[in-house]
Amino acid sequence: MMTSKTAIRCDICVIGGGSGGLSVAAGASQMGASVTLIEKGEMGGDCLNYGCVPSKALIAAGKHAYAMSSGAEFGISPQTPEVNFERVNDHVHEVIAEIAPIDSQERFEGLGVTVIREHAQFAGPQTVETDSHVIHARRIVVATGSHPFAPPIEGLTETPYFTNETLFSNRTLPDHLIIIGGGPIGMEMAQAHRRLGASVTVIEATRILSKDDPQLSAIAIQAMEEEGVTLLEQTSVEKIEKSPDGGVVVSVSGSSGNEKISGSHLLVAAGRRPSTAGLNLDAAGIEATPRGITVDAQLRTSNKKVFAIGDVAGGHQFTHVAGYHAGIVIRNALFRRGSKVDLSAVPWVTYLDPELANVGLTEAQAREQYGNKVKTLTWPLKENDRAQAERKTQGLAKAVLLNNGRILGAGIVAPHAGELIQPWILAIQQKMKIGAMATYIAPYPTLGEISKRTAGSYYTPLLFSARTRFLVKALSRFG
Numbered sequence: 069m070m071t072s073k074t075a076i077r078c079d080i081c082v083i084g085g086g087s088g089g090l091s092v093a094a095g096a097s098q099m100g101a102s103v104t105l106i107e108k109g110e111m112g113g114d115c116l117n118y119g120c121v122p123s124k125a126l127i128a129a130g131k132h133a134y135a136m137s138s139g140a141e142f143g144i145s146p147q148t149p150e151v152n153f154e155r156v157n158d159h160v161h162e163v164i165a166e167i168a169p170i171d172s173q174e175r176f177e178g179l180g181v182t183v184i185r186e187h188a189q190f191a192g193p194q195t196v197e198t199d200s201h202v203i204h205a206r207r208i209v210v211a212t213g214s215h216p217f218a219p220p221i222e223g224l225t226e227t228p229y230f231t232n233e234t235l236f237s238n239r240t241l242p243d244h245l246i247i248i249g250g251g252p253i254g255m256e257m258a259q260a261h262r263r264l265g266a267s268v269t270v271i272e273a274t275r276i277l278s279k280d281d282p283q284l285s286a287i288a289i290q291a292m293e294e295e296g297v298t299l300l301e302q303t304s305v306e307k308i309e310k311s312p313d314g315g316v317v318v319s320v321s322g323s324s325g326n327e328k329i330s331g332s333h334l335l336v337a338a339g340r341r342p343s344t345a346g347l348n349l350d351a352a353g354i355e356a357t358p359r360g361i362t363v364d365a366q367l368r369t370s371n372k373k374v375f376a377i378g379d380v381a382g383g384h385q386f387t388h389v390a391g392y393h394a395g396i397v398i399r400n401a402l403f404r405r406g407s408k409v410d411l412s413a414v415p416w417v418t419y420l421d422p423e424l425a426n427v428g429l430t431e432a433q434a435r436e437q438y439g440n441k442v443k444t445l446t447w448p449l450k451e452n453d454r455a456q457a458e459r460k461t462q463g464l465a466k467a468v469l470l471n472n473g474r475i476l477g478a479g480i481v482a483p484h485a486g487e488l489i490q491p492w493i494l495a496i497q498q499k500m501k502i503g504a505m506a507t508y509i510a511p512y513p514t515l516g517e518i519s520k521r522t523a524g525s526y527y528t529p530l531l532f533s534a535r536t537r538f539l540v541k542a543l544s545r546f547g
Contacts (some may be wrong), residue, residue: 073197073198073199073200073201073202074200074202075201075202075203075204076104076182076201076202077102077204077205078101078102078103078104078173078182078204078205078206078306079096079101079102079103079201079205079206079207080092080093080096080101080102080103080104080204080205080206080207080208080209080401080402081083081104081105081106081196081203081205081207081208081209082101082103082104082105082106082114082208082209082211083106083188083196083208083209083210083211083347084106084107084210084211084212084213084214084217084292084378084380085105085106085107085109085110085111085112085113085171085183086112086113086114086115086116086211086212086213086378086390087112087115087116087378087387087390087391088213088377088378088390088391088393088394089105089113089209089211089213089377089394090105090106090111090112090113090171090176091391091394092209092394092397093176093179093181093379094176094179094181094212094316094396095394095395095398096398096401096402097176097179097180097181097237098179098521099398100283100400101403102180102182103132103180103181103182104181104182104183104184104201104203104205105176105181105182105183105184106183106185106186106188106196106198106203107183107184107185108182108185108186108188108500111168111171111172111173111176112168112171113171113213114213114214114232114233115166115387116168116171117164117166118232118233118235118236119232119387120387121163121167121389122149122160122161122163122164122236123232123236123253123256123257123260123419124419125159125160125163126156126236126257126260126359127165127256127259127260127325127419129156129159129260129264130259130260130261130262130263130264131159131263131421132149132317132530133149133151133263133264133265134295134421135189135442136148136149137149137388139380141459142459144317146478148262149266150454151241151265153239153240153241153264153265154239154266155252157236157238157239158238160236161236161320161481170397173185178538183284184198184201184203184377186188186198186199186200186201187346188197188345188347189347189348189351190347190348190349190350190351190352190354191351192351192352193352193353193371193373193374194206194208194352194373194374195352196208203267203496205333206373207373207374207375207401208352208373208374208375209374209375209376209377209397209401210347210354210369210374210376210377210380211282211376211377211380211390211394212342212343212344213342213343213378213379213380213382214340214342214343214379214380215230215233215340215341215343216232216233216336216337216338216339216340216341216383217338217339217340217341217342218231218336218338219248219336219338220306220513221248221305221306221307222306222308223307223308223309223310224308224336226310226311227309227310227313227316227334228316228334229308229316229334229336229338230333230334230336231335231337232253232337235257235335239332240511241261241264241265241266242261242266242267242331242333243266243267243270243315243325243331243332243333244266244267244269244315244330244331244332244333245257245258245261245266245267245268245331245332245333245334245335246268246269246271246318246329246331246333246334246335247268247270247271247335247337248263248270248271248305248318248334248335248336248337248338249270249271249272249335249336249337249338249339250270250272250275250276250277250278250301251272251277251278251279251337251339252277252337252416252418252419253337253387254270254327254335254337255270255276255277255292255410255418255420256418257289257335257337257422258270258292258297258418259292259295259297261421262292262295262296262297263295267296267298267331268295268297269298269299269300269329269331270297270298270299270300271300271303271318271320271329272299272300272301272302272303273303273304273305274301274302275290275300275301275496276299276301276455277289277418277424279416279417280298280424280426280430280479281426281430281431281432281466281479282327283431283446283464283466284424284426284464284466284479284480284481285424285481286431287421287422287462287463287464287481288418288420288422288424288481290462291421291422292420293419300320300322301320301322302323303319303320303321303322304321304322305318305319305320306319306320306321308334308353310468311330312358314332315330315331315332315333316331316332316333316334317330317331318330318331318334320356327538340379340385341358342356342358342359342360342361342381342382343377343380344360344361344379344380352374353371354369354370354371354374354376354425355369355370355384356510357382357524359382360376360379360380360381360382360383361376361380362380362382363375363381363382365408365409366396366400366406366407366408366409367381367393367396367397367400367409368400374402375397375400377390377393377394377396377397378390378393381393381537384411384414384416386414386416388414388415389411389414391439392409392414393409395534396408396409410497411498411512412428412497413427413428413493413496413497414427414428415427415486415489415490415493417485417486417489418463419486420438421483422460422462422463422481422482422483422485423480423481423482423483423484423485423486424479424480424481424485425479425480425481425485425486425488425489426477426478426479426480426489427477427478427479427489427492427493427496428468428475428476428477428492429468429476429494430468430477430479431444431466431468431477433477434468434476434477434485438470441471442468442469442471442476443468443469443470443471444466444467444468445467445469445502445522445523445525445526445528446464446465446466446467446474446522446525447463447464447465447518447521447522447525448463449461449462449463449464449465449515449518450463450481451516451521452513452515452517453512453513453517454513454514454515454517455482455483455515455518457513458483460482460483462481462482463481463482463483463485463518464480464481464482465478465479465480465482465488465518465519465521465522466478466479466480466522467492467502467505467522467523467526467546468470469526472501473501473502473503473526474499474501474502475492475495475500475501475502475505476496478495478519478522480492480518480519481515481516482515482518484515488515488516488518488519489520491505491508491516491519492505492519502523503523503526505519505520505522505525506520506524506526506527508520
């Protein structure tokens with residue numbers, strides 16, 4: 069005998085309990101809207117459980133291990149760290165557990181949100197079904213995120229491998245970790261595992277860190293090579309086999325010819341795909357492509373009662389973008405503001421050592437749009453006194469601007485670059501010119517001075533020109 073499903077009517081139904089969906093649910097509920105949140109997996113989504121949080125916790129452990137072996141310049145005898153990888157894994161999950169209550173079902177129910185822990189699919193333009201409920205909502209928000217992409221490589225499906233969704237359950241330090249993919253996830257995990265004692269090889273079909281300015285990424289790449297990470301660019305993976313000892317053999321083809329690389333473990337970090345399967349989008353008249361759900365500038369789908377945010381909407385796959393999307397949707401769904409997405413000042417950070425941070429246009433993107441109207445400014449970290457004191461001088465700041473001083477983009481490779489990039493985010497968002505960055509007072513000695521010095525170099529040709537010297541001499545005649 070079939071039991072009838074419980075009907076719910078609400079202002080907003082959110083599908084997906086990751087960063088973006090939780091932000092919509094919390095904000096809308098606290099503003100007085102009735103909210104239903106549906107999440108079939110872990111509350112907190114990818115960022116908390118498989119992405120940002122565990123990866124940064126692992127990176128932090130790697131930094132501590134590396135610090136023990138790199139103190140000679142300070143007069144401190146280097147020590148080879150004894151790494152208990154099971155305890156490292158405990159640390160990663162302890163960090164997740166500390167943050168988890170913020171994203172928990174109990175917290176959101178305490179905010180007045182109805183939370184359903186089941187699979188959701190559309191049953192009509194404004195109707196969502198789960199196993200036990202039928203939800204009729206005035207507005208619906210799809211925030212289902214993305215999932216790891218497994219490339220069509222011969223032998224991959226027959227060979228055990230990690231993705232970011234399974235890597236942080238591993239409690240055994242790899243002897244040799246082979247990573248397919250030289251993007252942010254692959255590179256971050258490469259350095260972290262190398263510092264914890266594993267041999268690491270990264271295989272990338274194109275250019276490593278291809279979305280970053282090559283002038284900046286080259287510095288981070290050099291640092292990783294100096295630490296012993298093997299990096300193979302312009303190299304394709306032809307075949308993957310399980311080795312007799314339980315490891316993996318990867319056959320590759322590159323500029324140096326064909327070779328086989330043997331490893332103990334394999335991590336596939338070859339990109340992500342939006343999670344739309346099983347949503348029955350057609351029932352709601354929602355258009356989508358392999359890149360994600362199609363949205364307009366207000367994040368509305370082809371069904372104007374339904375919004376899509378975060379990774380599932382295509383574009384930038386960052387937690388902070390999902391959070392930004394959430395704010396746009398709350399304004400549009402609750403207040404009918406007609407707010408539009410502006411991605412001109414979206415930052416992204418790769419958490420290597422040194423970190424690599426960017427915002428706005430890279431030099432290549434700017435020149436493609438503006439041609440010879442583009443000017444670049446750079447300042448090396450080695451000319452920063454704080455960097456010298458801390459023996460961290462591998463780095464560079466770079467600003468991309470129009471000849472009239474309007475800032476188009478900026479990039480920094482340096483320790484804490486994710487923090488250092490933030491004034492540039494504000495400058496681009498507020499459409500400031502370079503003078504605003506050149507004239508603020510920076511505390512001394514700080515790494516942040518690198519931004520002021522970079523901006524100040526815009527005026528160097530004028531300030532120390534023959535014309536300026538002539539003017540100074542001319543004015544001196546008047547006493």
